[in-house]
Structure formats: C-alpha cells, structure tokens
Amino acid sequence: MEIFRKIITVHDEQEAKRALLGLVSVVDDDAAVRQSLRLLIEYEGFKCNTYASVTEFIEESMRLRFPGPRCILSDMYMPDLNGLHLQEALKESSDQPIVFMSGMGVLEHAVQAFRRGAVHFLSKPINDDELFMAIQEALSISSRLQQARSLKKSLNERAAKLTPRERELAQLLPEGLAIREMADAMNVSDRAIKLYKKNLMEKLEIKSVYELVTFKSNGLI
Numbered sequence: 379m380e381i382f383r384k385i386i387t388v389h390d391e392q393e394a395k396r397a398l399l400g401l402v403s404v405v406d407d408d409a410a411v412r413q414s415l416r417l418l419i420e421y422e423g424f425k426c427n428t429y430a431s432v433t434e435f436i437e438e439s440m441r442l443r444f445p446g447p448r449c450i451l452s453d454m455y456m457p458d459l460n461g462l463h464l465q466e467a468l469k470e471s472s473d474q475p476i477v478f479m480s481g482m483g484v485l486e487h488a489v490q491a492f493r494r495g496a497v498h499f500l501s502k503p504i505n506d507d508e509l510f511m512a513i514q515e516a517l518s519i520s521s522r523l524q525q526a527r528s529l530k531k532s533l534n535e536r537a538a539k540l541t542p543r544e545r546e547l548a549q550l551l552p553e554g555l556a557i558r559e560m561a562d563a564m565n566v567s568d569r570a571i572k573l574y575k576k577n578l579m580e581k582l583e584i585k586s587v588y589e590l591v592t593f594k595s596n597g598l599i
Contacts, residue, residue: 400517401425401444403474405435405452405464411502415451422510432459436467447524448473449516451509454480454491454499462490473523475516479504530596536582537598544578547571548599551587 402424404415412428419426427442429435432452454461461478468474478491481502491499497519498512540548543564550560561571579585582593593599 401448447520
C-alpha cells in the first residue's frame, strides 16, 4: 500500500501564517493604490486580496472561503458603486468589518458609514500606523463575530437533538422546581423527569442546569 504525503512548501507555511493573522480585501479603482497597499499589508504578514471595484469584490470574494478573520479596506468613492453600496450589499450578516479610506471627505457619507458599522474612515494619503491600527481593530471584531457565529451554530445543532418532551423540561429546569413539581407540570412520573434531564444534558453537552441559560438567551429552548 502506497502512502502519498503532500509536500509542505515554504509558500504553504507563509499562507498558513497569513491565515492566522487575517485577510484584508482592498477595494479601490486606482491600480497604483491597490498595488502599494497590497505590498504594505503583505509585508506586515497579512494575506491581501485586491479588487478594482465593489462589483468585482462582490462577485469574486463571496465565493472565497477564508479560514480566519477578515476585513475590507475600501475606497469610499469609486466610479460604479461606492462604499455605502458595499455596506448595503454585505448587510449585517457579514463577518467582514469595513475600514473606509478617501482622498476627499464628505461628512454626511462618513456619518452614514459609521452608523452602518464602519470601523474607521481614513484620509488619503494614509498614515501607516493609523492604517494598521484600523486593520487590527477590524480583524479583532471579525474574529469575535466568527466565534459567536460558530458558537451559535454549535448550540443550534445540539438543541436540534432534543425531543419535544426534553425541550419542555429544559424550559422548566431553570425555574428551580422540584422533580415532583416538574413531573406534575408535564403529567409524567418522577422517573421520566430524571431520564429526560439526563438525556437533554447529554445532548446539549452541559454539566449543570445553569448552562441552559446560554441556550435560552439564544432562543434555542
């Protein structure tokens, strides 16, 4: 039996390190700006993809699966769609916070961008320290969003295993009722309550009733 091993190259290792730090997607219609930002961002160890327009970013990046935090560094004013259009396209479900940049500042647009969740609004030419402070903050937010999404998915999958009876008991347990009281409320035996409790705690992967609060706060039970 032959065993084939994938050869890990220096490039593979570099890409893995970049994935840990995060991905910065640069959206700007100026090719020179895209190139200079890419060189600067990659020099700092991040992975960087560049796009000439909002349309190109939406078409290409939405298919991209990146195993780490990610953010967008976008020019506010471009020929086809501007930064506000980009925010609208991503909506609130995106795990890619946006840092805007512009050579001309329109206060109204900056205010709109911040109200919709933009992390920073940088003025061109961009100060390197300000740029990387903004990128780090955006990637930290992205990491938290991804962790929260992953946790909610895990909680959903566990809660989906519950039977209707186990779900009913999960509603009663945090109230601190005695076994007899819960049995009466559900019109079952004390033994059934103990069995339901054992099963639901195994399915939810919890060790105490107090941990049910996490499921209740997410509307899962």
